[in-house]
Amino acid sequence: MGLIRFDNFSFKYYGTEKLALNKVSLTIDRGEYVVITGPSGCGKTTLCRAINALIPQFHRGYIGGHVYVNGMDTREHGVSDFASLVGMVFQNPENQLVTLNVEKELAFGPENLGVEPVEIRRRIEEIIDLLDLKSLREKHPHEMSGGEQQRVAMAAALSLKPEILVADEPTSNLDPQSAEKILEIIAYLNKEKGMTVVLVEHRLDLVAKDATRVILMDKGQIVVDGPPREVLVKDICHEIGVGVPKAVEVYRELIERGIRLPGVPLTGQELATLVQEVAE
Amino acid sequence: MIHRLDPRSKLVMSIMFATVSIMFLSIIPLLIILASLIPIIIAAKSFRRWLRSMRGLSVLIVFILIINTLISTTENPFSHSLALALRLICIMTSFSVFFLTVHPDELSQAMIQMGIRFEFAFAMSMAMRYVPTLGYEAYAIMDAQRARGVELDKGNLLKRIRNIVPIIVPLIIVSIRRALSIAESMESRGFGATDDRTYLEELVFRKQDWALTILSIGILLIMIYAHLFLAMPQWMLWDLPF
């Protein structure tokens, strides 16, 4: 059945001319780690918004087809019905921190849904531990770095205990080190907590090794969809301009020179291992 | 200690002090009021911040002193102006006790528990949250416009006013975009989902809050009574002979 199911879904924002999503069909199962990538303006953000009903409930426009999340049709339920099912992390951390300290921020979601204070307190402690936020506890958003803000934003989404984490370019405003930390946490949530992850990300060299699936989008449509090792070696990645990991580039370059490695490496380490195997 | 009191009891105290300050227009009683406020401020460890806000007020105070001394028709114009200025200081200090010791979060929580809708109270605390952000953004836009050759600090008054346009217009556009993105984030976290919203930290009115409230109201009633029915002793009416 699929936890998330796009059924021939199209969307055009009110007041625009072209479809932002054009007949997208897509099924994502529990526990998957899906990375979505593609050129700017291809509809990645729109796809994310469609998962928690921001489209069509918050953003108005022309709709075709349906999106079902955990069996609920996003046309028939409000955004708040999805709040404890889909945790959203957006690009700009500043705009996701609406209170004056970390505890208040983590409490915001559960409070909105009427969760008992004792339970909220328990979740706050658990998540502060999990995401290592102790040092930020009493800090005002302005006193935090972008990476710290984004970690708090992610924590605030997690305090609703969602089954699905949707993160739309969460690292694009961050320095490489903070970005890596955020992506590590996401990988951890998927591997250890079994959370279903939908991540929009350009730095495939950082995420390809953890993802179970890569989706390549262009002009509102899904162009390629499959396991990272299959998708990233395709020529279309170069045509669209996807930032393929260096190790994959080397793999392709070697094929052109007549050397075929026994597998597709996603990281430098994997590449080294494969080369070693061949050499021996 | 004072920081831990309920904002509502502190509000009652502040209103009491401000009301009493309004009832008097003689130097001695106002000095007494100020002398009882300052220990409270010191106890709240806010003396330095209070001094700073008073320094901000000093221009206005000097202004009041000069203008009133010049235009006043009373017998001792300077003495009268001094009392007026003291009264202003007392009123400001009364409310300083409140605003210097109440965190914005507590303030909005107090508003909610006094029956104001959560949405309104939250809008207020969000304004506090995003004012500095807006400030940074304004500076960034000013820098960008300068880099493009817009001369912001040149020309006469009219020109300078016109120069605000290339800052305000982008600022409004950026802010609308930001507001949409904030709304998306809040919406995704169930903002306004239910009327049975819970609160992590409800304010509780403790024994010491009742004590402060009753004390404040008591003092206020006594002062009103005294003001209406008793004559002030002569030494309290003392003023400067000019």
Ligand SMILES: Nc1ncnc2c1ncn2[C@@H]1O[C@H](COP(=O)(O)OP(=O)(O)O)[C@@H](O)[C@H]1O
């Ligand atoms: N809020 C909006 N209102 C109108 N058009 C929008 C809005 N958001 C995105 N679009 C348009 O929809 C298309 C897809 O955008 P988006 O989903 O943001 O792409 P991506 O995230 O891949 O960069 C673009 O043409 C964009 O201009």
Ligand SMILES: [Mg+2]
């Ligand atoms: Mg986007």
